[in-house]
Amino acid sequence: MEVEAAAAGVAMEEERELSNRVMCQLKDSEGTPLGAPIFLPESAGPKELQQLVNKLLNNEEKMPYAFYVSDHELVVQLGSYLQKNKVSVEKVITIVYQPQAVFRIRPVTRCSSTIAGHMEAVLSVAFSPDGRQLASGSGDTTVRLWDLSTQTPLFTCKGHKNWVLSIAWSPDGKHLVSGSKAGELICWDPQTGKPSGNPLVGHKKWITGISWEPVHLSAPCRRFVSASKDGDARIWDVTLRKCVICLTGHTLAITCVKWGGDGIIYTGSQDCTIKMWETSQGKLIRELKGHGHWVNSLALSTEYVLRTGAFDHTGKQYSSPEEMKKVALERYNKMKGSAPERLVSGSDDFTMFLWEPAVSKHPKTRMTGHQQLVNHVYFSPDGLWIASASFDKSVKLWNGTTGNFVAAFRGHVGPVYQISWSADSRLLLSGSKDSTLKVWDIRTQKLKQDLPGHADEVFAVDWSPDGEKVASGGKDKVLKLWMG
Amino acid sequence: MPQGDYIELHRKRHGYRHDHFERKRKKEAREVHKRSQIAQKALGIKGKMFAKKRYAEKALMKKTLAMHEESSTRRKVDDDVHEGALPAYLLDRDETTRAKVLSNTIKQKRKEKAGKWEVPLPKVRPVAEDEMFRVLRSGKRKTKQWKRMITKATFVGPSFTRKPPKYERFIRPSGLRFTKAHVTHPELKCTFNLEIIGVKKNPNGPMYTSLGVITKGTIIEVNVSELGLVTPAGKVVWGKYAQVTNNPENDGCINAVLLV
Numbered sequence: 176m177e178v179e180a181a182a183a184g185v186a187m188e189e190e191r192e193l194s195n196r197v198m199c200q201l202k203d204s205e206g207t208p209l210g211a212p213i214f215l216p217e218s219a220g221p222k223e224l225q226q227l228v229n230k231l232l233n234n235e236e237k238m239p240y241a242f243y244v245s246d247h248e249l250v251v252q253l254g255s256y257l258q259k260n261k262v263s264v265e266k267v268i269t270i271v272y273q274p275q276a277v278f279r280i281r282p283v284t285r286c287s288s289t290i291a292g293h294m295e296a297v298l299s300v301a302f303s304p305d306g307r308q309l310a311s312g313s314g315d316t317t318v319r320l321w322d323l324s325t326q327t328p329l330f331t332c333k334g335h336k337n338w339v340l341s342i343a344w345s346p347d348g349k350h351l352v353s354g355s356k357a358g359e360l361i362c363w364d365p366q367t368g369k370p371s372g373n374p375l376v377g378h379k380k381w382i383t384g385i386s387w388e389p390v391h392l393s394a395p396c397r398r399f400v401s402a403s404k405d406g407d408a409r410i411w412d413v414t415l416r417k418c419v420i421c422l423t424g425h426t427l428a429i430t431c432v433k434w435g436g437d438g439i440i441y442t443g444s445q446d447c448t449i450k451m452w453e454t455s456q457g458k459l460i461r462e463l464k465g466h467g468h469w470v471n472s473l474a475l476s477t478e479y480v481l482r483t484g485a486f487d488h489t490g491k492q493y494s495s496p497e498e499m500k501k502v503a504l505e506r507y508n509k510m511k512g513s514a515p516e517r518l519v520s521g522s523d524d525f526t527m528f529l530w531e532p533a534v535s536k537h538p539k540t541r542m543t544g545h546q547q548l549v550n551h552v553y554f555s556p557d558g559l560w561i562a563s564a565s566f567d568k569s570v571k572l573w574n575g576t577t578g579n580f581v582a583a584f585r586g587h588v589g590p591v592y593q594i595s596w597s598a599d600s601r602l603l604l605s606g607s608k609d610s611t612l613k614v615w616d617i618r619t620q621k622l623k624q625d626l627p628g629h630a631d632e633v634f635a636v637d638w639s640p641d642g643e644k645v646a647s648g649g650k651d652k653v654l655k656l657w658m659g
Numbered sequence: 660m661p662q663g664d665y666i667e668l669h670r671k672r673h674g675y676r677h678d679h680f681e682r683k684r685k686k687e688a689r690e691v692h693k694r695s696q697i698a699q700k701a702l703g704i705k706g707k708m709f710a711k712k713r714y715a716e717k718a719l720m721k722k723t724l725a726m727h728e729e730s731s732t733r734r735k736v737d738d739d740v741h742e743g744a745l746p747a748y749l750l751d752r753d754e755t756t757r758a759k760v761l762s763n764t765i766k767q768k769r770k771e772k773a774g775k776w777e778v779p780l781p782k783v784r785p786v787a788e789d790e791m792f793r794v795l796r797s798g799k800r801k802t803k804q805w806k807r808m809i810t811k812a813t814f815v816g817p818s819f820t821r822k823p824p825k826y827e828r829f830i831r832p833s834g835l836r837f838t839k840a841h842v843t844h845p846e847l848k849c850t851f852n853l854e855i856i857g858v859k860k861n862p863n864g865p866m867y868t869s870l871g872v873i874t875k876g877t878i879i880e881v882n883v884s885e886l887g888l889v890t891p892a893g894k895v896v897w898g899k900y901a902q903v904t905n906n907p908e909n910d911g912c913i914n915a916v917l918l919v
Contacts, residue, residue: 295742295744296743296744296745298744298745298746298747299746313744314740314743314744314745315740315744316740336740337740338740338744338745340746340747340750341747356750381747381750382747383747384747404750404751428751430747430748445751471748472748550748551748592746592748634745634746634749635746
C-alpha cells in the first residue's frame with residue numbers, strides 16, 4: 176500500500192541515523208481506529224502525521240489536524256515526546272486525531288475604537304450571527320445598534336422602562352430581542368432600529384436570559400424562550416406577538432435558559448436544579464439534580480452552531496429560509512456527530528457538572544477545582560473544550576467530552592465575569608471585574624494578549640463569529656471594539 | 660357589694676331609663692364641643708399638657724387616615740430606574756461597593772493610629788480629684804497639706820520601692836494594692852485569676868495611669884500564659900489587655916473582662 180511504502184521510505188532514509196520505530200494506531204475522537212497499526216519512525220511529527228491522516232481519509236483538501244497522545248497534545252516529534260514522557264515503545268501507542276478549524280483567527284491586540292453613547296453601564300453585548308451587526312443593552316434602558324464598518328452608533332432603540340439586562344439575536348439575523356429589569360421583552364428590527372410591535376409582557380420580575388429556537392428546527396425564526404426571576408420561562412412567538420407556552424416548575428429564579436438542538440429547552444435555576452422541557456406542549460421531561468447551590472450558567476456542546484445558524488466563516492449570505500434551514504441542519508449534524516448533546520452547568524457551590532441529558536439524569540462528571548463560585552461556562556465552538564470563569568480570578572479549561580481538568584489560566588486580579596471563544600476554538604477571551612480583558616491561547620495554555628483599557632469593571636464580552644472583532648462593555652459606559 | 664354593681668343590678672332588674680340611650684348619644688355628641696372648649700380655655704401647665712397630648716393624638720389620626728386612603732386607590736407600580744446598573748448575574752448578589760471597602764480600611768488604619776480600641780465599657784463615670792485623693796496633713800503643727808493619699812485600688816508592680824517619706828507626695832496604702840485580677844473570657848464565659856502586669860490606661864487621665872490607679876473602666880495588662888493562647892505565627896501569647904468592670908475599692912477585688 177502506498178501509505179506503508181511512504182512510511183517505509185521515510186524510515187529507510189532515517190535508517191542511517193539509527194532511529195527507532197514505534198508502533199502507532201490512529202484513532203478518531205470517538206474511538207474508531209483508522210486503518211491498521213503502523214510502524215512510524217520517531218522523527219515523525221505532527222506535520223507528517225497530518226499528511227498520513229489526510230491520505231488515509233482520502234480528503235480532497237488538506238485539513239489541519241491536532242494529535243493527542245493520552246490527552247496531551249503532540250507538538251514535537253514523536254521520539255522526543257516519547258522520551259520526555261517515558262512512554263513505553265513496546266506497546267501500541269494510540270494517537271487520537273482531531274480535525275481543527277480550517278481557518279485561523281488572529282488574536283485581537285489593540286483597541287480600535289472606544290465608542291461612547293450609553294448613559295449608564297453597558298450590561299450586555301451581542302454580535303449578530305453573520306457578524307455584521309452589533310447590539311448592546313445598557314442600564315440607561317436603551318438598546319443601541321452599532322455600525323461596524325465606521326465604528327459609530329447606528330440606532331438607539333428606546334422603549335424599555337428599566338435596565339436592559341439581556342439581548343439575543345435570532346439565528347437568521349432578522350430579529351433582535353431584548354429583556355429588561357421590568358420583565359418586558361421588546362423585539363426590534365435591526366435594519367431600522369424600530370420596535371416590531373408592542374412590548375411583550377407576561378413576566379412579573381426581571382428577565383435573566385433569552386434563547387432562540389435553532390434555525391434547523393424552524394426557519395424563518397419565530398420562537399424564543401425567556402427566563403425570569405419569577406421562576407418561570409415563557410416561549411414567545413414573534414409573528415403572533417404573544418406568549419405561547421409558559422414553563423412553570425422552578426421554585427426560585429431561573430438564572431439561565433438554553434434551547435437545545437434536539438428541541439429541548441434547558442433551564443437552570445437558583446433552586447439548584449436543571450429542568451428539561453419539551454417544546455410543543457411545554458411539559459417537563461427530566462429534572463437534573465446534583466448541585467448544592469444556585470445554578471449560574473449552562474452551556475451546550477452545540478451552542479455555537481445553534482447561535483450562528485447557517486452562517487459560518489465564509490460569510491455567505493442566504494436568500495431563502497429553506498436554504499438556511501438546510502445548511503444549518505448540515506452544520507448541526509456535522510458538529511454533533513454521533514454522540515449525544517452534552518450540557519455543562521456551573522454553580523455557586525464552586526463545582527460544575529457535565530451531563531448527557533438525553534442519556535441519563537445523573538451527571539457524567541463532576542468538575543471541581545474552583546475556589547469560588549463559577550459564573551460563566553462556555554463550550555468551545557468545536558465542542559472539544561469547556562471553559563469556566565469564576566470569581567476566584569481564574570479561568571479553567573476542561574476536556575469537552577470527558578470533563579477532565581486540562582489547565583488553569585491565572586492572571587486576572589479580580590473576579591472573572593464572562594468568557595467568549597473565537598470561532599476557530601484556538602483562542603479564549605475573558606472579561607473581569609479588574610477592568611481588563613485577556614486573550615488566552617489554548618494550544619500553549621498561556622496568556623496570549625492582555626487588553627487593558629476599560630476604566631471600570633467589564634460586564635459583557637463577545638467575539639464576532641467571523642473572528643475579526645471583539646466587543647466589550649462595562650461599568651464605564653463605553654463600548655470598546657478590539658481588532659487584531 | 661361594690662358601688663358599680665348596684666347600678667348593674669338595678670339595670671338587670673328594671674332595665675334602662677327610657678331616655679338613657681338618647682341622652683348617652685347626645686352627650687357623646689357634645690363631647691367634641693366640650694373638648695374644644697377645654698382646649699381653648701385651659702391655661703398654664705394644664706393647657707400645655709393638654710396641647711401636647713392633643714398634638715400626639717392628631718398626628719396619629721393623620722397617619723391612620725393616610726394609611727386607609729392608600730389602600731383604596733390602586734396605583735401602578737412605577738419602579739424608578741436606579742443608578743448603578745448591574746448585569747443579570749450580579750443582581751441577586753450584594754457586593755460591598757469598592758468605595759465602602761476602601762473607606763472601611765482607611766477607617767481601620769486611622770483607628771489603629773489613634774489607639775482607639777473597641778472596649779466593652781466605652782464610657783465610665785469620671786472620678787473627681789477630691790474623691791480620688793484624701794488630704795493628709797503633715798508637719799509639726801499639721802498645717803502642711805501637700806500630701807495626698809489615694810483612696811482607690813492601685814497596682815504598683817513587684818519592684819516598687821517607696822520614695823523617701825519626706826518627699827513622697829502620693830501615698831498608695833498597701834491595703835489597697837492589688838496584684839491579681841479575676842479576668843473573664845467574653846466568649847468562653849469562664850473566669851481566671853490572673854496576675855496583673857501593668858496598668859495600660861486609666862480613662863480619668865494620664866496622671867492616674869502613671870500612678871497605677873485602677874478604677875472602673877481601666878485597661879490593664881494581664882498575664883495569660885496559663886490560658887495557653889498561641890498566635891497564628893506560632894508564638895505563645897503571654898500578655899493580653901483586659902478592662903476592669905467593677906469598683907475595686909468597694910469590692911476588695913478586681914473583676915475584668917478580657918479584650919479579644
